Amino acid sequence: MQILDGKKTSLTIQEELTKKVKLLTSKGKKPPHLAAILVGDNGASRTYVNAKVKACQRIGFQSSLIELDNNVSEKVLLDEVRKLNTNSSVDGFIVQLPLPSHINENKVILSIDPNKDVDGFHPENIGKMTLGMPSFLPATPNGIMELLKRYDIPTEGKQTVVLGRSNIVGTPISILMSRKNYPGNSTVTLAHSRTGNLKQVCLNADILIVAIGIPQFITSEMIKPGAVVIDVGIHREEDSSKKNGFKLLGDVDFANASEKCSFITPVPGGVGPMTIASLLMNTYIANNGKY
Ligand code: GUN
Numbered sequence: 001m002q003i004l005d006g007k008k009t010s011l012t013i014q015e016e017l018t019k020k021v022k023l024l025t026s027k028g029k030k031p032p033h034l035a036a037i038l039v040g041d042n043g044a045s046r047t048y049v050n051a052k053v054k055a056c057q058r059i060g061f062q063s064s065l066i067e068l069d070n071n072v073s074e075k076v077l078l079d080e081v082r083k084l085n086t087n088s089s090v091d092g093f094i095v096q097l098p099l100p101s102h103i104n105e106n107k108v109i110l111s112i113d114p115n116k117d118v119d120g121f122h123p124e125n126i127g128k129m130t131l132g133m134p135s136f137l138p139a140t141p142n143g144i145m146e147l148l149k150r151y152d153i154p155t156e157g158k159q160t161v162v163l164g165r166s167n168i169v170g171t172p173i174s175i176l177m178s179r180k181n182y183p184g185n186s187t188v189t190l191a192h193s194r195t196g197n198l199k200q201v202c203l204n205a206d207i208l209i210v211a212i213g214i215p216q217f218i219t220s221e222m223i224k225p226g227a228v229v230i231d232v233g234i235h236r237e238e239d240s241s242k243k244n245g246f247k248l249l250g251d252v253d254f255a256n257a258s259e260k261c262s263f264i265t266p267v268p269g270g271v272g273p274m275t276i277a278s279l280l281m282n283t284y285i286a287n288n289g290k291y
Contacts, residue, residue: 001258004230004265006143009150010273014059017280021060024288032287033062034118034279035084035093039077039103040070044236045096052094055276061283064090074103078111085113092118092136092286094279097168118282121167130175136282141173143274144209144230146281148183153207153228153263156185161205163218163251165192169211169232177207198222216253223260231264232271 021031034056038049049065056063066080077095084093093116099105114124120138128135137145148155160177164170174190177183191201193212202208202222210218211232223229233251250267258264265271281291 001261002263004147004151004153004228004263004270006147006265006271006274007269009147010277012150013146013277013281014055017061017284018059020284020288025060030089030287031060031062032283033064033089033091034283035064035066035087035090037066037068037077037080037084037093037095039068039072039096040100042098044234045098049096052276052279055280056283059280061280062089070100071102074107077103077108081108081111085111085116090116092116092283094119116286118279118286120172120282126167126172129172132179132181136285137176137278138168138172139278139282140169140211140232140271140275141176142282143276143278144173144232144271145176145183146278147230147265147271147274148207148228151263153183155183155207158186158206159189159204160186160207160209161189161191161202162209162211163191163198163202164211164213164232165190166211170209173209173211177209210251212251214251215249216251218252218257220253220256220260223257225260226262227260229257229261229264230271231267234267234272 025031036049036052038045053063053065084090095108109121112122114122117125117136120136125135129137162170162174174188177186178188189201191198195201199222203224205224205227207228209230215235229252231250231252235249236246237249239247248268285291
């Protein structure tokens with residue numbers, strides 16, 4: 001079994017981007033600028049946004065963080081989005097999800113300028129992605145694609161099973177893995193909470209992408225020997241032996257599953273860092289037109 005090391009791969013991409021930014025600024029151009037809107041006090045969202053801002057600083061991108069109160073009105077949030085849409089110094093921005101329940105998430109996503117939508121969440125970008133047209137690809141699915149590419153994982157003609165149909169991960173990765181491209185060209189099954197005989201469906205997977213949101217849901221008896229397993233889950237579990245009081249678990253029971261598969265992403269250090277790398281690549285593209 002081999003680890004698909006997202007942390008190492010993300011750092012390699014960040015080194016590439018650092019060089020690209022130096023080249024841009026040496027020609028008198030401005031560095032890419034990513035802005036993030038964080039609403040409320042969701043601890044996990046704050047951790048993710050801080051990691052994104054820190055990564056920008058590390059590679060020489062400009063970054064801005066707009067923090068809004070949990071009870072901010074939808075109108076004020078939409079005004080902030082419009083300001084970023086028209087601020088020519090900002091190349092791309094994200095609104096960290098989930099948003100508080102009094103705010104209509106779809107309305108917010110629709111208000112983002114698709115040309116600055118580096119999360120790839122706007123229907124224009126999702127539509128272009130589906131049709132195979134150039135677009136911003138959603139960060140987590142694109143991070144997974146980049147990881148498969150950089151480890152030369154064969155995907156053509158393979159059976160890919162995606163577990164989970166969220167707008168952010170499951171649905172877009174199912175589209176990307178079936179596109180006529182590498183990585184892709186695989187036969188995709190999009191399984192979810194209502195799928196019958198889930199164990200049998202999973203056992204058919206050469207590539208199993210798990211984004212079901214249940215800690216350690218996948219165990220070795222659901223894995224085909226030699227499969228490639230991608231774990232998108234991230235959950236905190238109390239652990240008094242840890243300095244910070246918790247440990248992180250994925251949707252896959254790593255110790256048990258790793259006996260069966262050929263490649264697996266760890267949690268932490270797998271898909272998470274690749275999501276950040278992918279967002280940074282999109283922001284570079286928003287600034288410069290191509291990677
Ligand atoms: N919440 C969970 N994942 C993401 C992501 O990739 N982008 C944003 N904006 N919110 C998220």
